[in-house]
Amino acid sequence: MTFPILPLLGADYSAALEAKPFIKLAGEAVIDASAFASEDDVLQVIRSLAENFRYVSLVLNAAEQFSLDQLVVLLNNGIYRLYVNSVLPQEFQDTIPASRVAAIPASVTPAAQISLESFTKVFLDLIETDRKDGLYTTLVVDSNERCLGLVYSSRESIEQAIAKQIGVYFSRSRNEIWVKGLTSGNTQTLLSIDVDCDSDALKFTVSQDGSGFCHLGTHTCFGDLAYGLNGLEHTLNDRKANAVQGSYTNRLFNDETLLNAKIKEEAEELTEATSKDELAWEAADLFYFAMARLVANGVSLQDVERNLAMKNLKITRRKGDAKARFLTKATSKDASANGNGPAAKKAKVAERTLGANDKIFLNVVSSSDVSGVTQAVTRPIQKTSEIMHLVNPIIDSVRSKGDSALIELTKKFDGVELKAPVLEAPFAAEYFEGLTEEMKESLDLSIENVRKFHAAQLQKKPLVVTTQPGVICSRFPRAIEKVGLYIPGGTAILPSTALMLGVPAQVAGCKEIVFASPPRKSDGKVSPEVVYVASKVGASKIVLAGGAQAVAAMAYGTESVPKVDKILGPGNQFVTAAKMYVQNDTQALCSIDMPAGPSEVLVIADEDADVDFVASDLLSQAEHGIDSQVILVGVKLSDKKIQEIQEAVHRQAIALPRVDIVRQCIAHSTIIRCETYPEAFDMSNKYAPEHLILQINEADRYVPLVDNAGSIFVGAYTPESCGDYSSGTNHTLPTYGYARQYSGANTTTFQKFITSQQVTSEGLDNIGKAVMCIAKVEGLDGHRNAVKIRMSKLGLLPKDFE
Structure with missing residues (x-):
């Protein structure tokens, strides 16, 4: 049940609304039916409260105050729940769902005497715990029902939370009341408290301010949220507040005619879509433009969800026929089926997932689809x-x-x-x-x-080069201490x-x-x-x-x-x-190996590749994490071969313990179709993968085409796993495209190199004049003089030399 954390507004609701002492406390506003003369008066206060409270509920002291028809109108127009202290007549019970009726204890009646303190007492009497420390397990969610974290509450912390309308919990590590955000500034406004079916666990719904709920700075204790429509809303609000000139979104905000036209266009394309993938594609486009219109007009996603909730709560429904002008409008489905509709055009531009959406399949694009390939090889943003x-x-x-x-x-x-x-x-x-x-034997073999x-790789002897007679240069390694x-x-x-x-x-x-x-x-x-x-x-x-x-x-x-x-x-x-x-930091005087990013693999495969091998290579990387990148570049792969690879990926994936991670990773992974081997390697070199696997005929012949990669796995029997553990090469490799500039960890990673030079009198005679000439033009007379003095004492300086 959702517990009402606000007192009744009572008869003088207009004064309460004007002073707004309760509106700021959000949650469930409970109003007293006896304070209103008519159904219209109740509807008026509902409209006044709807934007500030998640729920508006009505305490009904006597069922006869309103007829059944009047109650249905109220329940259809904003009243979330009826609180009653007596049994409703049978006809009421037959019409009004039981979930919309809640009994209030006789101990807190009449309704006009109900206060925040009395509701708190009733609430505390309802909950129980079997924990030895007397605490209540408490799930904290935001206003969109997304989990922020798990905490604990005591009876005292609950009382304070209800009284102050903020997030207050009990810290087990400090053994004291914990007011969320008191020191960090990441405060919470309490919206409602729910009790689970056993009355021993709580759910706090809050409005979270600041950088997030977690002490690590993430939005939740389980990491940052995987945004959907909420993330889109956040992005659009940011674009509106920080307008980027020239951006398409900013153009939409400033051109209402264009925005409205795009909504109609995308809605039409959604009606023309036929496959699951096309429907998802077109719906995503429509959501984007619809959200842009909402944000442009100051309407939040929560406003929309509130309306959805109220429509869902309606007891009676209207017939719901479409307007005649939409029913008579010719559909474009025939054009779409013939390959001429918008959805079909998009499908030609970018081939997408093969198979049903519930399968773990990669997206598919052609190398000629520039935007599709760009999206496939774009790495996640580093934070x-x-x-x-x-x-x-x-x-x-x-x-x-x-x-x-x-x-x-x-x-x-x-x-x-x-x-x-x-x-x-x-x-x-x-x-x-x-x-x-x-395990010891396995580690020993790998070591x-x-x-x-x-x-x-260890350089045994110094590199020694005589650059001129009498000029000997050398280079030799020294271990980093x-x-x-x-x-x-x-x-x-x-x-x-x-x-x-x-x-x-x-x-x-x-x-x-x-x-x-x-x-x-x-x-x-x-x-x-x-x-x-x-x-x-x-x-x-x-x-x-x-x-x-x-x-x-x-x-x-x-x-x-x-x-x-x-x-x-x-x-x-x-x-x-x-x-x-x-x-x-110069105070640290400490270097590092290389910049880091999520792990990644690029597999080049042709028609003769073993689909089970290819799938296993893709999945061995996908299980690292949801932000890992998995790319398959297929050389002249047939539709049949791609389907076989997709089926192998799904079949192997569902048998893996980390299937949930794999599913999320593969969702943004791609098969890129190309026509030639040089094209495939050119694409790979531009991407510069951490791991490059060659599942192609005569794979070793193509190694010279590789310019940028962390490590190459050549041939059908060389999975990445071997390099990760036991083959002998190093698995600490450059990611995020840094294979263009960095090598993987190797022996020289743990060394620095020192150069030395030794110049004899003969050598000084051979290079001294050049040194003095260059030093002179740079204006570094000290440099010039260091050579001049030596050559003069050796009698090597020409008499006419200045």
């Missing part, structure tokens, strides 16, 4: 700059408080209380518990293969990242290798697989922390964590933001 206001305080805390900040932040973000933030080598046997012999490949390797952890186990970073660091000869990985909530330890790899590569310690705090600890150092010279490893957006911050 690093948006989260810096959250990352900066974390970094500052670690810099100023050291180990104590690490312990505090690990408790806050990982839910683990540590006595010390660092695990020192040699690692005790307890940290290897649960590690099987099979050895990665070691072999990276050891082969201290490196910090970030290994994502928590609920995930990623020993592969540990070995892909730890082995090359060991091969390069780094003097100190520091791991950082968040501890598990279950026992406060990192996974034994990661500890095993750390011991094998000679890591000196493991920092028991994740996120921005781990990066800050390694970049600046703490009492227990040594300051490192370079930080490497993947991570979430907070890790990425912290890495970008420290590499630009």
Whole structure:
């Protein structure tokens, strides 16, 4: 049930409306039927309250005050629920749905005496809990019923929430009342409180202000919302407030004739669409233009939803026939069926999903569809700059408080209380518990293969070149002394990242290798697989922390964590933001491996490719996350082959544990059809994928065509998984198109190179004059003089030389 959190407005509702003491409190406005003389008076107050309250309900002290017909009119025009303290006549019960009638206890009647305090008391008497701490599990949602997070309430916090009309909860970690937004500014206006069917769990519906509900700055505790119509509304409001000259949306706001015409056009195209995919496409277009008209006129999506709700609540319905002019208007379905309608034209421009919408299928576009290809290869927007206001305080805390900040932040973000933030080598046997012999053998094989490949990259001798007689130049490597390797952890186990970073660091000869990985909530330890790899590569310690705090600890150092010279490893957006911050801070003097983005794969396949192999390669990447990018470039693929690939993708996907993630990823993944192999490789080089898989005949012949890629997987029997774990190449690769500029992690990633030169008297004679000439024109006489003095003492300076 939805509990009314507002007192009755009573007989003097007009004065209450004028003063607006209740309107600001939103929620469910409960009005007293005895305060009104007629049905029209009630309708008047409904209209007054409708824009400010989610619900308007009526306390009915005597059923005979209104006839059944009058009550039906009220229920059809805005009254959400009838509160009654007696049984309604049978004819009323036969007509009015039971869900629209609620009994009020006799203890709070007559209705005119009902107050906020009395409603609160009734409410507290209704709820119960079997928790030992006496708290109530509380789900918090926004006004669009989207979940923001899970919290807990006490009886006292509920009383305060109802009295103050704001989000007030109970903090278990601090063991005190928690007023949401009191310190962060992310306040909440309470709209309503619901009780579940067992009366032991609550739902707070709130209007959330500020950056979001979560302390991490996201809109919800489960990350940022996947926007739909609400996201579109947000974007359009932003466009209206911050007009971008030349943008199409801004043009619509300023040209009502164009906007109205587009709505009619898109509505017509929706009626002409035939397939599920066309219908979805055309409806999306219509929603966009309709929302633009709403925003242009100050109408919110919530206003629309309120009207939908009230129409849904109507007890009687009108017949609903269409106007004659629309019924007599000729339909365009025949034109569409013949390939001449708007929907058919769009279908020709961009082939879309093959098969039913409920299947996990990729979109399909032709390489000639420039806009379709552009959309397919456009990477998700990075939000690093948006989260810096959250990352900066974390970094500052670690810099100023050291180990104590690490312990505090690990408790806050990982839910683990540590006595010390660092695990020192040699690692005790307890940290290897649960590690099987099979896993050890698998890790050992992978470590050895990665070691072999990276050891082969090691430059054994200095590069020495005589550029002129007597002028010897050389270049030689030196290991970066201290490196910090970030290994994502928590609920995930990623020993592969540990070995892909730890082995090359060991091969390069780094003097100190520091791991950082968040501890598990279950026992406060990192996974034994990661500890095993750390011991094998000679890591000196493991920092028991994740996120921005781990990066800050390694970049600046703490009492227990040594300051490192370079930080490497993947991570979430907070890790990425912290890495970008420290590499630009001269106080840190710390470099990083490369910019990071979501993982991605591009597969080039031809008609002879095994569809099961192709599908498995696509899905092995799709399961990384919903923002991963999966692209298949098909060379002369037939419709039959594409259908077989789609079916294989669906068949394999539904058997995967992470199918929900896969489904969302594949929804924005694409098959791009092209005609030639050079065209396919040109498309791949422009995209510069992290992983490039070649499922084509004589795949090795085409490797020379690859200019930009993190790593190439050549042939039908080379899945990406092999490179991720055991083949020997490194899986830490450039994403987001950075394969144009960056290499994947390798031995030289853990080295820097020093050059040297040695010049003899003969060499000085050969290059000295050139040096002095260039120095003179640059006006650097000190440079010129350093050579002139030497040549003069050697008797090499010409007598006529100035």
